[in-house]
Amino acid sequence: MAYTTIDKPSDYFETKLYTGNGGTQSITGLDFQPDWVWIKGRSVVAGHNLHDVVRGVNKQLYTNTTDAEETLTTLVTSFNSDGFSLGNNGNANSNTKTFASWNWKAGTSFTNDASSTSVGSIDSAGSVNTDAGFSIISYTGIGEVGTVAHGLGVTPSMVIIKSRTDVNSEAQHWIVYHKSLGNTNYIWLSRDIATGASALAWNDTSPTSSVISLGNGFTPNNYSSINYIAYCFAEKKGYSKFSSYVGNGNADGTFIYTGFKPAFVMIKATDAVKSWMILDNKRNPAGLSGANTIRYRLSPNTNAATSDNGDGHDFYSNGFKHFGTDTSTNQNGTNYIYMAFAENPFATSTGVPATAR
Numbered sequence: 001m002a003y004t005t006i007d008k009p010s011d012y013f014e015t016k017l018y019t020g021n022g023g024t025q026s027i028t029g030l031d032f033q034p035d036w037v038w039i040k041g042r043s044v045v046a047g048h049n050l051h052d053v054v055r056g057v058n059k060q061l062y063t064n065t066t067d068a069e070e071t072l073t074t075l076v077t078s079f080n081s082d083g084f085s086l087g088n089n090g091n092a093n094s095n096t097k098t099f100a101s102w103n104w105k106a107g108t109s110f111t112n113d114a115s116s117t118s119v120g121s122i123d124s125a126g127s128v129n130t131d132a133g134f135s136i137i138s139y140t141g142i143g144e145v146g147t148v149a150h151g152l153g154v155t156p157s158m159v160i161i162k163s164r165t166d167v168n169s170e171a172q173h174w175i176v177y178h179k180s181l182g183n184t185n186y187i188w189l190s191r192d193i194a195t196g197a198s199a200l201a202w203n204d205t206s207p208t209s210s211v212i213s214l215g216n217g218f219t220p221n222n223y224s225s226i227n228y229i230a231y232c233f234a235e236k237k238g239y240s241k242f243s244s245y246v247g248n249g250n251a252d253g254t255f256i257y258t259g260f261k262p263a264f265v266m267i268k269a270t271d272a273v274k275s276w277m278i279l280d281n282k283r284n285p286a287g288l289s290g291a292n293t294i295r296y297r298l299s300p301n302t303n304a305a306t307s308d309n310g311d312g313h314d315f316y317s318n319g320f321k322h323f324g325t326d327t328s329t330n331q332n333g334t335n336y337i338y339m340a341f342a343e344n345p346f347a348t349s350t351g352v353p354a355t356a357r
Contacts, residue, residue, distance in 0.1 A: 005131065006239040009342040012105045012132040015264060015282040016083065017042075022095030028083040034103035035127050036136060036231065037076055037084050038063075040298050042283070042306040044097040046090070051076040053106070054126045054136045055229055061162055063189050063300040066171035069164040100283060100298065102264060105129055106136050112149035120147040120211045126230075128152065133234030143224025145203050147211035150232045156207050157235045157242035158339055160189055164227040167219045175220040177202055177212070178337045180244035180270075186220075187270060187337070190301050195270045238345030242338070244270075249332025253311075253322030260342035262315045266300070267329050267338045274328045275299040279313050279320075281343050297328075317344070 006012065010031050018027050039049040047062040055061075057079055060070045074087030084101075086093040093099075106127035114120045126137040128151035135151045150156055159177040166172070174189035181187065186201040187194075200215030207213065212230065214222035221228060235242055241258040248254050261281075268276045276299050283296040283306070293312040298304075311324020320340070322330040329336065 006236060006342075007345065009239050009260070009263065009344065012129065012134070012239070013263065013341045014103055015280045016101045016103060017282050018099055018101065020086075020090070020093040020095055020097045020099060022090070022093065023088050024077070024086060025093065026080060026083060026085045027101065028080070030083045030103055032103075032105040033079055033081050033107075034084060035079065035106035035129075036104040036134075037079070038102040039076070039092045040100050040278075041091070041094070042098040042100050042296075042298070044090075044094050045303050045305055046092070046094070047303050048300055049075060049092050051084075052127075052136050052229070052231075053079060054138050055164065059164075061164070061229070063174060064303045066173050066190060068166045068171055100280070102278075102280070104134055105132065106134055110135065110137070110151040112151070114149070117149075120149040122146045122148045122214075124148050124150070126151065130154075131236075133236045133240060135230075135232045137230040137232060139228055139230070141214075141217075141222040141224055141226045141228060143217040143222065145216050146214050146222060148214065148230070149211055150207070150230070152232060152234045153209060154234045155209050156212070156232045158233045159207065159212055160231040161221045162229055163220065163223070164229055167223045167226055170219075172220045175201065177207070178244075178339075179206075179242060180337050182206075183213075187268060188301075189276065192273055192275045192301050194272055233339065239342045241340045244335060244337045247322070247327075247330040247332055247334045247336060249325050249330060251324055253324065253330045255319060255321040256338070257319040258340050258342075259318060259345070260340075261317045261344045262320050262340045263343035264341045265313075265315075265320055265338055266340075267336055269328065269331065270335045270337055272327070272331060272334050274331075274334075276301050277328050279315075281315055293323075315343070 074089040124139040128135040163172040200218040203213040203215040205213035311326040
């Protein structure tokens with residue numbers, strides 16, 4: 001029995017920390033050429049910088065704002081075989097300041113002409129990694145009910161979409177589909193508010209193995225003639241997990257089973273006004289109790305520097321657990337969604353345990 005098809009998750013996702021130099025530099029050490037790079041200042045108040053190969057390396061979006069896409073030639077300047085290069089923009093390379101980058105591999109070119117393939121009703125193009133269940137898809141809204149091919153070949157569990165241009169001179173929030181919320185609901189990556197409900201968001205239709213459904217002219221994801229970018233994720237056993245849990249408000253908090261030791265976890269309360277939280281295995285503060293303890297957090301909906309929430313979050317060989325009453329992750333009775341990527345699978349493709357912790 002195969003437990004996972006990905007024995008080495010760092011071939012597809014990895015967190016990389018670095019220190020800015022105020023000039024130019026190349027960030028190296030990844031085991032792949034990244035196709036989506038997400039950068040956030042740790043010791044400096046700065047926006048979340050998102051770059052991908054589909055929009056182009058110099059095209060910039062910020063998760064903590066509604067801003068339209070910018071062209072910046074001094075931020076990320078190239079995607080390299082083992083990392084990426086930076087210009088002198090202080091948002092990602094301020095001298096002596098520390099930064100975190102989260103990096104994903106897509107890599108295979110994807111184009112769908114809906115009229116000729118009969119897959120979906122909206123043309124789409126992008127970069128796809130079916131092994132890792134990740135695609136970056138660009139499309140143009142049509143202002144009526146439509147479907148967009150995502151290229152994954154399996155049903156996505158989470159989709160993050162952002163307009164690249166303003167709609168009627170107004171910027172739009174990042175809209176998120178998550179399987180645990182269902183197809184009548186959505187949530188904003190760029191806000192701390194609870195889940196919203198609208199038939200327009202996903203046309204009351206769940207994604208399929210071929211397409212994402214969009215409602216009639218919903219401005220965050222399907223306004224006529226507006227360009228959008230979609231980051232699509234399908235769950236892969238032993239590598240990624242997209243699910244939900246309920247907090248218990250207890251110092252002996254909820255344990256969430258993922259089937260792997262996490263490298264990255266992003267969490268959001270869905271029925272309370274709470275910021276998103278990102279935890280990763282590289283920002284583990286030394287000297288805390290337990291080698292697995294993660295306390296430093298960054299929030300996609302704010303430009304705040306790293307904060308220490310005081311409560312521990314432990315990454316185990318098969319999941320993660322909260323230790324404390326931090327309401328962003330463990331408020332009693334509150335529902336949370338999460339996305340998680342692996343450091344190690346719980347068991348390899350041959351069934352051999354991958355990690356002892």
